[in-house]
Each structure stands twice: as C-alpha cells, then as structure tokens.
Amino acid sequence: MFENTWNRILDWFSDRTERAKLIRSFNSSAKKSFISGEAPTLLNASISKGDRAYRHQFSNWLKTGFRIQAFSGRELSKTEIKQIGEVILNDDVLVRKMIVLGWDTLEIHGDKGMFGLKWQLKDYMALPK
DSSP: OHHHHHHHHHHHHHHHHHHHHHHHHHHHHHHHHHHHTSOSSEEEEEEEOOOGGGOOTTOOSSOOEEEEEEEOSSOOOHHHHHHHHHHHHTOHHHHHHHHHTTOOEEEEEESSSSOEEEEEGGGGOOOOO
8 A cells, every 4th residue: 555655656756757858858859940940940848837727637736837938039920929839739649748747738938029829738639539
C-alpha cells in the first residue's frame, strides 16, 4: 500500500517532467525552423497562468497556460497572431498532448505591443468518430 502511494506521487512529477520536455522540444524545433528560414518569426514557448474559465478535468493545479511569444521585432497584427495559433491548433496530436499534460489555454503574444490572443484548447481537441 505504501509503495502505491509513492508511485502516484512520482506520477505527478513525471507529468511535470513531460510538460518541461514538450516546452524544450517546441523551443528547439522553433529555433531550428527560424535559423533555416522555414519560419519567418522566432517562437518561444513557456508556461503561464492560463485562463481559469478554460479549465477542464485534466487542467493542472496552477499554471495551465501554454504561452508562445513571437519575436519579430515589430508589432504583429491580429491576423498574424491568429495564423500562428492556427498552426498549433491544427495539430491534433499536439493539442491532445497539451490537454493531457494539463494545459487548457493557448496564448500567443508578440514581442512588441500589448496585443495577444488566447484559445481554449479543449475546443480544438478532435475526437475520433
């Protein structure tokens, strides 16, 4: 019985590790894409507070936002920010993984200006039919 309790506690930490791995993997891929010229803007992901109104049954306790900052050196338009969000949201596997790992909010912001957009991830989770 005592061993089962410790295994459950260790599972909490493995989710935390998986979240950090996804962030690192995303940032590494984004850097490579920017350097090679595939992506016009350098993207950097981090974990944020999220939006409490977007919570779902798998939401993490505290930080539930997956924030992407786009480094373009200028203020991005709403359309440009929306396009970045659509690329993420159209990847069914990534959205499912984000939800399972406890994120409920996708946030996209530029490095200039105060404008950003956010999406409720569960609205973009494609379920098998």
